[in-house]
Amino acid sequence: xxxxxxxxxxxxxxxxxxxxxxxxxxxxxxxxxxxxxxxxxxxxxxxxxxxxxxxxxxxxxxxxxxxxxxxxxxxxxxxxxxxxxxxxxxxxxxxxxxxxxxxxxxxxxxx
Amino acid sequence: xxxxxxxxxxxxxxxxxxxxxxxxxxxxxxxxxxxxxxxxxxxxxxxxxxxxxxxxxxxxxxxxxxxxxxxxxxxxxxxxxxxxxxxxxxxxxxxxxxxxxxxxxxxxxxxxxx
Numbered sequence: 259x260x261x262x263x264x265x266x267x268x269x270x271x272x273x274x275x276x277x278x279x280x281x282x283x284x285x286x287x288x289x290x291x292x293x294x295x296x297x298x299x300x301x302x303x304x305x306x307x308x309x310x311x312x313x314x315x316x317x318x319x320x321x322x323x324x325x326x327x328x329x330x331x332x333x334x335x336x337x338x339x340x341x342x343x344x345x346x347x348x349x350x351x352x353x354x355x356x357x358x359x360x361x362x363x364x365x366x367x368x369x
Numbered sequence: 370x371x372x373x374x375x376x377x378x379x380x381x382x383x384x385x386x387x388x389x390x391x392x393x394x395x396x397x398x399x400x401x402x403x404x405x406x407x408x409x410x411x412x413x414x415x416x417x418x419x420x421x422x423x424x425x426x427x428x429x430x431x432x433x434x435x436x437x438x439x440x441x442x443x444x445x446x447x448x449x450x451x452x453x454x455x456x457x458x459x460x461x462x463x464x465x466x467x468x469x470x471x472x473x474x475x476x477x478x479x480x481x482x483x
Contacts, residue, residue, distance in 0.1 A: 262411070289467035300373075300457050300473030301412070314463075314470050348411050352467045357402060360411030 262361035264349050270367045271339050279334045279364045283351030290332040293348040307332050344368045375474035383482050390477045393440045398460030401441045406455040448481045
């Protein structure tokens with residue numbers, strides 16, 4: 259049974275560009291949450307999607323947006339990339355009261 | 370803003386030693402989770418504690434949730450090199466079901482030397 263799958267695994271973008279990261283949740287999970295983990299820090303909550311709608315949002319600017327599809331997969335979009343957006347972006351899926359299952363993340367480097 | 374502080378930030382010990390990692394907050398959480406993260410991977414859930422004063426054991430790992438549900442500790446007995454990794458505590462806030470978000474501490478980077 260595949261866990262959470264994220265793509266791509268690594269990405270290098272130039273400042274000002276836009277990026278889309280993708281996540282397929284664990285089978286049976288209907289909720290997807292996105293986290294940003296800067297080097298040496300714990301993950302920070304970006305937002306959560308459930309039933310194709312953004313249900314909760316952390317303290318991130320509107321440059322960060324997302325989407326959830328009918329098959330529960332999700333995308334994270336970041337516009338107008340800044341150097342400070344360089345981080346590991348983690349997707350986590352869950353269902354009901356289950357704990358989170360995290361993917362291995364997408365390492366984004368902005369140059 | 371809810372903050373979780375973990376200590377120590379770094380810990381390097383010899384195989385066979387015992388250790389304790391602490392996670393403290395001024396906020397009350399509905400539950401607290403502990404994760405272990407290895408380089409290049411996402412965090413893996415170790416345990417969820419829900420009730421104040423709760424103690425859970427997972428082989429050589431013992432987790433405790435404070436009575437006031439603001440703090441937690443992770444104790445590892447007879448550490449092994451395979452225990453090496455970043456240990457993260459995360460407090461959960463939400464309205465139930467899957468509708469919760471996690472606030473993570475910065476983590477404790479544990480190195481167990483053979």
